[in-house]
Amino acid sequence: MQNEIIKLLKKEEKLSEETIAELSNIEISDFSDSVKELGKNETAYIKREEILKDLNTTYIGKDMYIFNEVMSTNTIAKFLSMNGVGNGAVVISEKQTKARGRSGKNWESPLGGVWLSIILNPNVTHSKIPLITLATGVAVENTLKRIGIQNAEIKWPNDILINDKKVCGILTEAITSFNTIESVIIGVGIDANITLKDFPEELKEKMTTLNKETGEKIDENLLIKTFLEEFEKISKQFMNEEYENILKEWRKHSYTIGKxxxxxxxFSKPYDGYVLGISRDGSLVVEKIDGTLEKVISGECVIKN
Known part of the structure; x- marks a missing residue:
């Protein structure tokens, strides 16, 4: 985290070389005000005033930090959450140079997408974290529906697909102290107006964009605003422990069940199975070839042709 914060401040000329050389004697948290200040500056494409105009939320997005470029919005959100930024704050960047996914995969997130992270203080146990990821998937699906995309599906645990191709990824990370969850960072990346040439060669056949699916340029600011509204709706259900309502919606739009x-x-060997459903804790219920049932708590499912 420290290296990413230093690079951000150096790029924006908030740190001199002399200061960087002395950082071993300085707490990185001392620079939190500088990071917050940068996040309040004007940016070229993502416009705070357009997102906030008529934003129908009570707490999500009321505190917002927008950057031209960061390595990872999740890292910035974690840093800010550890330095006084509270529940419902949102970190957005027009570009990410080292975004993170599951299993530590890294990639660049170019202009034209929606790259954001939300800070939540949900006051829950570790066992509920997977449900936050599923709830976020429902929020994304509802967002896409509102902009006219009716055929989006949710692939367990953290992808949104359109016509069998990925258009969005979700990364949920918990910040803990002495086995207590202090905050949860929910990172969301939506491929809005990116062209296929922007994807790595090995991913081009597996990815799509909202622009490609609709045939129209997507208003990123409107997309962010719509998502924040949908996320708050589903987060309130989560806070009220209405887990079955969330799971019901997730099942309705599941790409994985029945595959x-x-x-x-x-730490396990891969195995094949048939997906029967999802349990109350967000685990995938899989019937193996030998007829035994397995609950998949974490990992990845590759759809077999």
Whole structure:
């Protein structure tokens, strides 16, 4: 985290070389005000006033930090959450140079997409974190529906697909202290107006964009505003422990249920199975070839042709 904060401040000429050389004697938290100040500056494409205009939320997005370029919005959000920025704050960047996904995968997030992270203080146990990811997927699906895309589906645990191709990814990270969750960072990346040439060669056949699916340029500011409204709706359900309502919506739009998949779990050999459904804790219920049932708590499912 420290390196990313230093690079951000150096790029924006908020740190001199002399100061950087002395950082070993300085707490990185001392620069939190500078990072907050940068996040309040005007940016070229993502416009704070357009997002906030008529924004129908009570707490999500009321505190907002927008950057021209960061390595990862999740890292900035984690840093800010550890330095006085509270529940519902949103970090947005027009570009990310080292975005993170599941299993530590990195990639660049170019102009034309929606790259944001939300800080939540949900006061829940670790076991509920997977449900936050599922709830965010429902929020994205509802957002796309509002802009005219009716066929988006949610792939367990953290992807949104259109016509079998990925258009959005979600990364949820918890900040803990002595086994207590202090805050949760929900990162969301939506491929809005990116062209296929912007994707790595190995991903081009697996990805799509909202622009490609609709045939129209997407208003990123309106997309962000719509998502923040939908996220607050689903987050209130989560806070009120209306988990079954969230799971019901997730099941309704699931891409994974009913599919033959190859399951990849940490520290285990991959195995094939048929996805029967999802349990109350957000785990995937899979029937293996030998007829036994498995609950997949974390990992990845590769859809078999």
């Amino acid at each position: 033959i998949v190859e399951v990849h779990e940490p």
